[in-house]
Amino acid sequence: MTIKAFVTGGTGFIGANLVRFLLEEGYQVCALVRPQSCLDNLKNLDMEIVKSDLNDPNLSNKMKGCQVLFHVAAHYSLYQSDKDQLYQSNVLGTRSILTAAKQAGIERIVYTSSVAAIGVGNPGEIVNETHQSPVEKLVGHYKKSKYWAEQEAYKAVKKGQDIVIVNPSTPVGPWDIKPTPTGEIILRFLRRQMPAYVNTGLNLIDVRDVARGHLLALEKGKTGERYILGNHNLTFKALLDELSNLTGLNSPQQTLPLWLPLSIAWMEEYLLAPLGKKPLIPIDGVRMSKQPMYYDASKAINELGLSPSPIKKALQDAINWFIDYGYIK
Template sequence: MIFVTGGTGLVGSHILFDLVRTGRRIRALKQNTSNLKLVSKIFSYYSDEADQLFSQIEWVEGNILDYHSLEEVLAGVTEIYHCAAIVSFHANDHDSMLNNNVRGTANLIDAALFNKVKKFCHVSSIAALGKTTDGTEINEETYWTPSKQKSAYSLSKFFSEMEVWRGIEEGLDAVIVNPSIILGPGNWDIGSPKLFQAIWKGLKYYTKGETGFVDVRDVAAAMIGLMDDQNFPDTRNQRFILNAGNMSYQEFFNKIADALQKPRPRTFAPDLILQMAWRAARLASFFSGKRPTITRDTVSGSNRINHYNGSKISQTISFNYRNLDETITDIARLFLKDIS
């Protein structure tokens, strides 16, 4: 029995799709507000038998903040893929995100130990890694250091990872993945898919920062590969950066615009303009009562260069990344199909 948290999210839904095709028993956690239609929609992107595949999932209602419910639903489970996490860059979500991501992971670790789960895969983030000061690529050994510039999301992912390492010390066999910016289709109103919508609507601004990107299908395939019985003895109790390549935000936006046959963003947004923009957005939200469209955390680092080395996984197991140009083209095609 395999247990998946965050199955209605971008990574979780793709994990579920890949797992159900293996014929294994799958149990997935959902909340009473979860949108299962989005999971079915993502299945339909890749299969004409989406409904039949979706019906193979055993959905259980619960919450990672409720330890006792986790203890019950993990009975008989041998493997866990922990994809659930709040992703937010709004100041008002600081405490709830830390509580959910860190305490929820701690609860899941404790319940896994109680039920003697054999394998555990945790989805972390490059936000839980450190930065280099000399321009060299960031790898699995570039350790996170405290800083006032760290976002609440970064804090939550770092301390969530610490709970997994704590579980490893207590006898749990686990593997951690640190994806860069994950690209994939689904809910076009949030996360990286929203960037395709923004370009479609005529985004005019770009920044000159550089970072890493990876296809969500690669993230799912990598996690399953790392957890494979033949590979796990060599991958357990390690972390793996998942990054198909590094590029500038300008180049990334241009590739999306070309794939959607829309004008490329033409105006550079320097740090000063970005700082003015998030402050103006915060002031506007004060009067409108609506959340600001941009925040300090969303623009922080937009013009910073960070390169990530995702080669460790290919040196450890048989794994190759998709070409990012093909990834962007595939997502653009699905976006255009959805809005037609």
């Protein structure tokens, strides 16, 4: 019997890659999309689209006939002005979709959390799923909202639902339509708009490996467990140097003292945003860069069979996708 999967967030970066992977693996896919969503990432795919939202009181009826749920949808923003929407979409939306899934008889759920919910260790420390920063120490409302959304998943597990949690690190690759903050970094580099950089670090993974990790979690993950979907820890400078190697463009050599972007971000968000100017640098984004965000994905590799591909290929494919889809003028 062909398994039918209900996917939220299918128009987004991870979701679009997940939908494609599920279709390649022979799954039927039903994707929940908001009525106002851009559907370019799902164009010409053999799938069913349901136009609604996470807080639709009739959502369970729209999930009938599906056996599994991939709850990928989330609001991602580091701006102060989006605080309320973050909690509405990420926390209450997760509570709503899990309730609807129970009513619809969904057999198994993979919930897409984030390493943001885990937090970071001491400066330079590589952490795994056993680590948990106190919620009050998580930087910004996005990270806090993902933490509280994860708690909704744990509550549902205790009430009998079969849920596996995956925590992607920083995905890169094709179909980054919005684009994500990491995609913005690549774009700014390609547009030669990055004269300097901040000393920090992150964990990168090919977005297609993240998609594959979701299916592995469905097939092999333990109920109530979380799995970091990550690959390569590297400094921000190393990322820029790799982009330089792939493109032939010069990598910035000057570092920025943290107070400078922090001051600019504060002025943009608190002085200019109320006057109608869209801020370009979020305060929380700068604050996050104070400390490298390094993660250990051994659990997903050993228990799920995740086999991350070279990050160089993911970066090259991201570059090619942005160029092919007209992001570089």
